Amino acid sequence: MLLSGAACQKTNNEKDMKELNLTAEWDKTFPKSDRVNHSKVTFANRYGITLAADMYVPKNASGKLPAIAVCGPFGAVKEQAAGLYAQTMAERGFLTLAFDPSYTGESGGEPRYVVSPDINTEDFSAAVDFLATNDRVDAERIGIIGICGWGGLAINAAAADPRIKATVALTMYDMSRVNANGYFDADDSAEARNALRKKLAAQRTEDFRNGFPKPGGGVPDQLPADAPQFFKDYHAYYKTPRGYHPRSLNSNQGRNATGAIPFINFPLMSRADEIENAVLVIHGEKAHSRYFGEDAFKKLTGDNKELLIIPGANHTDLYDNLSIIPFDKMEAFFYNNLK
Structure with a gap:
């Protein structure tokens, strides 16, 4: 009976994956590289949600390869920054996977545009499941890249998954911190959080x-005159040909309005000090979000x-500015630690 149940579950997962509507044409915000082979793949997470991903493999590669799963920014899709990172790291010898989170982009899950600290962390581990069982991958040499809100989720995943x-x-x-405390911790009080809880x-x-x-609501089409500079930076990416994508939540109507609910009570950094494997935190000097990265780094041991x-x-310079993104540093970091 156990075997029968396992077979039934496998059949159901395969059926779900076949039903995903995956785009055949190249619809990325970056040009296709002639140095890698690209294909669409699907895999299920622990909650039975089928995820869609782009897999990039270095051309003429032989043997089992080190692998990297990539996701982010928060509210973006794999056709944007995550895909650019995945393709570039594949050019440097890694088998890479850029995936859409649960409920987002080409991935499955209903209702659409849900976010969850638990499920989104699980999405990273599901990508590791796929990579660890891929014939082209060395299962002992798997890393991850998380961009923007997925940077915090990547640290949470690293704390949970020693693979x-x-x-x-x-x-x-740190999506927990910004949802619970507001930007720059301006609303870090029980009174402010309880007011937000009542609204949600x-x-x-x-x-x-x-x-x-x-x-x-995603990034607005028209910015108010008093918009802070980081809102302008988001607009310059998500609302222009530079980064706009029709499936991106940030480019369009945004994730569900109740998305903050789980993050308020579930701190992502609570076990960061227990990560034994290597972590590299990269941030821009002028980024409004720099304090998230610096404070997360202080928790690492x-x-x-x-x-x-x-x-x-x-x-947003670190989304797609190839003259600034430290790919050489990341390549060396992964080769030094995936061994």
Whole structure:
């Protein structure tokens, strides 16, 4: 009976993966490299949600390869920054996977555009499941890259999953902290959090009454005159040909308005000090989010942790500015630690 149940589960997972509507054409925000082979793949996470990913393999590679799973920024899709990172690292000899999170992009999950500290952390480990069982991959040489909000999730995944031998958290947000405390911890009080909880609880009631969740709104089409510089930076990426993508939440109507609920009560950095494997935190000198990366780094222990600040870079420069992104450093970091 156990074998029968396992076979049934496998059949159901395969059926779900076949039903994903994957785009055949190249629809990335970056040009296709002639140095790698690209293909679409699918795999299921521990919750039975089927994820869609782009796999990049170096051309003419032989033997089992070190591998890297990439995700982010938070609210983005694999056709944006994550894909650029994955393709570039594949050009440098790694088998890479850029995946869409659960409920987002081409991945499965209903209702759409849900976020969760638990499920999104699991998405990284599901990518590791796929890589560790791939015939082209050395299962002892797997790392991850998390960009923006996925940088914090990458650190959380590294704390939970020792198969992740090396982690890069890049231009990171701590999504628990920003949702619970506001930007720059300006709303770090029980009073402010309880006011937010009441607002979110009222929205839940309204969503249930309507039968569908209200979108929270992505980057606006028109910025207000008093928009802070980092909002302008987001607009310059997500709302222009530079980074716009029709499936990106940040480019369009955003994740669900109640998305902050789980992050308020579930701190992502709670076990960061227990990560034994290597971690590299990279942030821009001028990034509004720099404090997230620096404070996360302070929680890390051991002599295999490193903080790199990129002079003059803002938050979104590290999404796609090839003259600033330290790919040489990341290549050396992964080769030194995936062994």
